[in-house]
Amino acid sequence: MNEERFKYLLGLYKANNVSIEEHDELFEMIDSSRYDHVLDKAVLSDLRLENESDVADLPPHIAHDIIRNIYEAEKNVKKMLPTKRTIPTIYRWIAAASVIAIIGLASLFYQSTNDGSKKQFAAIIPKYTITVANTKNEQQLVVLSDGSKVTLAPNSSIHYSRIFAGETRDVYLEGEAFFQVTKNPVKPFMVYYNNIVTKVLGTSFTINTNKKTGNVEVAVKTGKVQVFENEKLLSITERTNKASTILTPNQKAVYNLNLHLFENRIVEKPERILPNDTAVVNTKEVLVFDQEKLRSIFIKLQSYYGIDIVVESTNLYNCSFSGDISNIDLFSVLKSICIATNSSFEVNGTKILIKGNGCD
Amino acid sequence: MLDQSKYEESKLVALLAEDSEYAFQLLYDRHRNRIYKTATRFLKSPILAQEVVQDVFLKLWLSRNTLKPNQPIEAWLHTVAKNNIINRLKKVSNEWKVMNELPYITESKSNITENWVQDVEYASILNAAINTLPEQQKKAYLLSRNENLTYIQIGEKLELSPLTVKTHISRALLHIKKVLAAKGIILSVAIVSIIF
Numbered sequence: 001m002n003e004e005r006f007k008y009l010l011g012l013y014k015a016n017n018v019s020i021e022e023h024d025e026l027f028e029m030i031d032s033s034r035y036d037h038v039l040d041k042a043v044l045s046d047l048r049l050e051n052e053s054d055v056a057d058l059p060p061h062i063a064h065d066i067i068r069n070i071y072e073a074e075k076n077v078k079k080m081l082p083t084k085r086t087i088p089t090i091y092r093w094i095a096a097a098s099v100i101a102i103i104g105l106a107s108l109f110y111q112s113t114n115d116g117s118k119k120q121f122a123a124i125i126p127k128y129t130i131t132v133a134n135t136k137n138e139q140q141l142v143v144l145s146d147g148s149k150v151t152l153a154p155n156s157s158i159h160y161s162r163i164f165a166g167e168t169r170d171v172y173l174e175g176e177a178f179f180q181v182t183k184n185p186v187k188p189f190m191v192y193y194n195n196i197v198t199k200v201l202g203t204s205f206t207i208n209t210n211k212k213t214g215n216v217e218v219a220v221k222t223g224k225v226q227v228f229e230n231e232k233l234l235s236i237t238e239r240t241n242k243a244s245t246i247l248t249p250n251q252k253a254v255y256n257l258n259l260h261l262f263e264n265r266i267v268e269k270p271e272r273i274l275p276n277d278t279a280v281v282n283t284k285e286v287l288v289f290d291q292e293k294l295r296s297i298f299i300k301l302q303s304y305y306g307i308d309i310v311v312e313s314t315n316l317y318n319c320s321f322s323g324d325i326s327n328i329d330l331f332s333v334l335k336s337i338c339i340a341t342n343s344s345f346e347v348n349g350t351k352i353l354i355k356g357n358g359c360d
Numbered sequence: 361m362l363d364q365s366k367y368e369e370s371k372l373v374a375l376l377a378e379d380s381e382y383a384f385q386l387l388y389d390r391h392r393n394r395i396y397k398t399a400t401r402f403l404k405s406p407i408l409a410q411e412v413v414q415d416v417f418l419k420l421w422l423s424r425n426t427l428k429p430n431q432p433i434e435a436w437l438h439t440v441a442k443n444n445i446i447n448r449l450k451k452v453s454n455e456w457k458v459m460n461e462l463p464y465i466t467e468s469k470s471n472i473t474e475n476w477v478q479d480v481e482y483a484s485i486l487n488a489a490i491n492t493l494p495e496q497q498k499k500a501y502l503l504s505r506n507e508n509l510t511y512i513q514i515g516e517k518l519e520l521s522p523l524t525v526k527t528h529i530s531r532a533l534l535h536i537k538k539v540l541a542a543k544g545i546i547l548s549v550a551i552v553s554i555i556f
Contacts, residue, residue: 016404016516018510018512023512027457030449030450036446040442043402043441043442043446046401047438047441054401055400056400057396058413066392066414066417067385070414338491339485344492
């Protein structure tokens with residue numbers, strides 16, 4: 001009935017000339033499915049149009065990435081296929097698997113192709129190891145022979161020796177896990193994960209792949225951790241420039257596979273540091289400030305979270321803040337302080353910068 | 361001329377069935393831009409349009425052994441692309457509509473809130489709230505408030521899809537509303553700092 005209206009709105013929309021109200025109206029019509037046949041025709045005739053220059057071409061480097069992703073995706077599809085299938089069912093598998101592959105393609109954008117001289121991660125896992133795979137829908141606790149605990153996320157697995165006989169305690173991880181490592185200064189605990197190695201003496205931390213960005217991240221809760229690239233998975237030229245970084249609590253390293261470097265950042269939800277290895281942090285501790293100067297508040301927050309807080313102007317230290325922050329997370333506390341002192345904050349690497357003119 | 365290109369395409373399809381990456385690359389170079397441009401016109405997002413191109417050609421590559429030798433490949437690509445674009449557009453439209461139906465983030469309500477905040481005393485609270493917004497939300501919000509741009513126009517400036525812009529603005533409004541709602545507490549804190 002309103003086909004003309006639909007066509008009119010679609011025309012405005014395509015030409016970027018649609019108002020917010022018209023935009024709502026058009027999307028309401030599209031969502032109703034009553035104009036599918038019109039939309040169908042519109043898209044098809046647009047596809048047949050020649051040389052329209054209102055929109056830019058696909059940028060060449062992205063065109064290149066897409067081709068690479070497609071070949072990569074097929075490799076992954078093949079890996080997922082059982083080998084004994086007859087040909088017709090294989091195609092059914094490919095069809096099903098390609099759906100999964102498409103979903104995973106975004107992350108493939110960030111992964112470079114292997115250049116043959118490098119080994120795959122699976123190839124460096126020693127044959128004699130025990131494998132624990134978590135196929136359940138919930139986390140699974142694995143206790144290792146040295147007392148270290150590994151909380152394995154669903155669809156993740158670890159490979160390790162029953163007894164850690166060598167100079168190091170080696171664990172190979174696929175997926176995501178949280179580690180609580182028993183202290184043993186003479187036998188470092190090493191976690192191998194894709195291209196990186198995380199070396200610890202006694203601490204707790206998480207390793208995972210950020211689903212949004214496809215980057216590997218190591219986040220530290222307690223203790224100190226060293227993260228570096230795995231030499232066995234690097235080409236010879238890359239080995240001379242092996243990336244490495246050291247993390248303290250509430251910091252995470254984000255690994256960039258293409259640039260071969262680590263970027264240190266603050267974890268999304270900083271938690272209070274456990275003082276002197278006490279197992280349980282007293283989160284019930286009351287934290288009430290009564291007209292306290294920001295200087296002493298920031299010193300307290302720094303020791304609680306192990307995160308540096310830097311001020312743009314030292315006049316900010318003169319400002320005062322009152323409030324109960326016992327049950328509030330770090331970023332909310334900072335927001336409250338900033339609102340009260342007419343300042344703002346930004347996270348800059350592993351530091352928090354407070355900006356504002358401060359108080360006299 | 362047309363016949364020749366048709367003949368050539370059927371040769372390419374035959375080559376493709378034999379896993380020729382060369383034939384695949386040729387077909388890709390020939391058809392990718394038209395698919396990309398149409399997807400951009402309908403989806404208003406370079407990222408989504410790139411995904412369309414990737415989906416379409418991934419499908420072509422994975423179905424290369426099952427294509428009939430005389431299959432008109434251009435029509436095949438257009439049908440796959442059309443379905444992909446429409447599916448995405450419908451998903452976007454649906455999310456768009458659902459967002460409009462959430463009562464607490466509609467534009468009109470927020471405007472009332474904003475008028476109410478016009479008072480100088482509240483302006484600083486509002487500014488502080490805006491300043492604590494994540495960068496993209498803040499940009500989208502300020503462009504819509506100060507320059508009165510549509511979601512598509514903001515999307516072009518920030519290289520985001522209109523739906524993402526809408527989400528950013530809705531979240532920004534929600535955040536600002538929350539900050540203002542909590543102003544009882546915040547205000548008392550602010551008074552303390554003014555006294556000092």
